[in-house]
Amino acid sequence: MNSIFNLTLEELISVLESNGFKKYNATQVFEGIYKKRVSDFDDISNISKELKSFLSSNYSLDYLSVIDALKNENTNKYLLNIGTESIECVLMKHDYATSLCISTQVGCNMSCAFCESGRLKKVRDLSVSEIVLQVLTIEKLENIRIQNIVIMGIGEPFDNYDNLVKALDILTCPKGIEIGSRHITVSTCGIVPKIYEFADLKTQVNLAISLHAPNDMLRSKLMPINKAYKISEVMEALDYYIEKTNRRVTIEYIMLDGVNDTKECAYELISLLKGKLMYVNLIPYNSTSHSEFKRCSKEKINNFYQILSSNGIGVGVRREMGKNIKGACGQLRASHKENHEN
Numbered sequence: 301m302n303s304i305f306n307l308t309l310e311e312l313i314s315v316l317e318s319n320g321f322k323k324y325n326a327t328q329v330f331e332g333i334y335k336k337r338v339s340d341f342d343d344i345s346n347i348s349k350e351l352k353s354f355l356s357s358n359y360s361l362d363y364l365s366v367i368d369a370l371k372n373e374n375t376n377k378y379l380l381n382i383g384t385e386s387i388e389c390v391l392m393k394h395d396y397a398t399s400l401c402i403s404t405q406v407g408c409n410m411s412c413a414f415c416e417s418g419r420l421k422k423v424r425d426l427s428v429s430e431i432v433l434q435v436l437t438i439e440k441l442e443n444i445r446i447q448n449i450v451i452m453g454i455g456e457p458f459d460n461y462d463n464l465v466k467a468l469d470i471l472t473c474p475k476g477i478e479i480g481s482r483h484i485t486v487s488t489c490g491i492v493p494k495i496y497e498f499a500d501l502k503t504q505v506n507l508a509i510s511l512h513a514p515n516d517m518l519r520s521k522l523m524p525i526n527k528a529y530k531i532s533e534v535m536e537a538l539d540y541y542i543e544k545t546n547r548r549v550t551i552e553y554i555m556l557d558g559v560n561d562t563k564e565c566a567y568e569l570i571s572l573l574k575g576k577l578m579y580v581n582l583i584p585y586n587s588t589s590h591s592e593f594k595r596c597s598k599e600k601i602n603n604f605y606q607i608l609s610s611n612g613i614g615v616g617v618r619r620e621m622g623k624n625i626k627g628a629c630g631q632l633r634a635s636h637k638e639n640h641e642n
């Protein structure tokens with residue numbers, strides 16, 4: 301049965317109107333499932349018996365089930381069941397708010413050299429409901445409201461673009477979950493045509509780019525997507541996004557020991573970004589047993605940070621959360637798969 305959480309408000313209006321119900325009924329249903337979080341359509345008190353029966357016969361209200369959870373002081377990592385597959389999401393509890401990092405695909409085809417999810421390859425795209433339900437399921441499980449969402453779990457969001465955009469519509473809908481657009485960040489490896497499409501939506505959703513290298517030769521080695529879209533093309537697309545939205549773009553830069561952490565790399569990065577509305581997020585690398593890469597020392601990260609910062613580039617080092625609980629994207633799912641396959 302189709303999940304009700306696949307439908308945007310517009311789509312629900314059209315389904316209900318074409319089945320003889322009123323437009324305002326869609327708002328009542330949305331408020332019932334997203335504001336009151338009913339677990340049965342019968343519990344939406346302000347709709348007719350006919351509508352309850354129509355909904356129950358055509359749509360499911362099921363949440364996702366949790367297969368595994370690893371917790372530490374400020375980070376919980378969950379493996380969620382989606383039929384024959386599983387997906388990951390990570391809850392991070394900061395002093396000021398809670399953030400949930402969610403996935404958009406099962407595995408990923410982008411094959412970034414340093415990434416666990418890329419190692420497992422894409423099995424399929426997540427449906428709209430599977431993206432939205434990560435948020436609803438964790439909120440119910442933890443009895444919390446999530447303030448920030450980062451779409452940088454498993455998968456390349458722009459490789460599942462249509463479902464991503466619908467899920468964003470539902471997550472931000474004032475009649476629904478109502479998370480502010482500015483509290484959501486989508487992270488892409490740089491699929492250029494989709495950056496233009498996303499900019500044209502003129503949403504206030506934040507954009508982050510996984511750059512990870514300041515020149516094409518190195519980036520193509522780390523991220524095969526760079527063979528399709530060069531850094532200069534990504535930068536042009538980001539300029540367009542900034543012009544359309546006036547939103548600052550985050551440049552994600554994972555620090556790999558001896559690979560992209562040199563002074564030369566820092567200066568190349570500065571000349572790429574100087575004068576642009578961009579902010580660099582330096583990410584300490586989480587080594588895994590499969591990886592050929594090593595973690596940079598704190599000192600190297602700090603040196604890199606200082607060079608950028610003293611040259612007028614906005615920069616921060618990502619606070620490490622979840623390092624001891626298979627914190628990097630895809631690690632929990634990868635280790636589960638291996639345990640079951642061995």
Ligand code: SF4
Nearest residue numbers: 408410412415418455
């Ligand atoms: S880093 Fe992101 S885009 Fe690259 S393989 Fe991993 S999940 Fe895919």
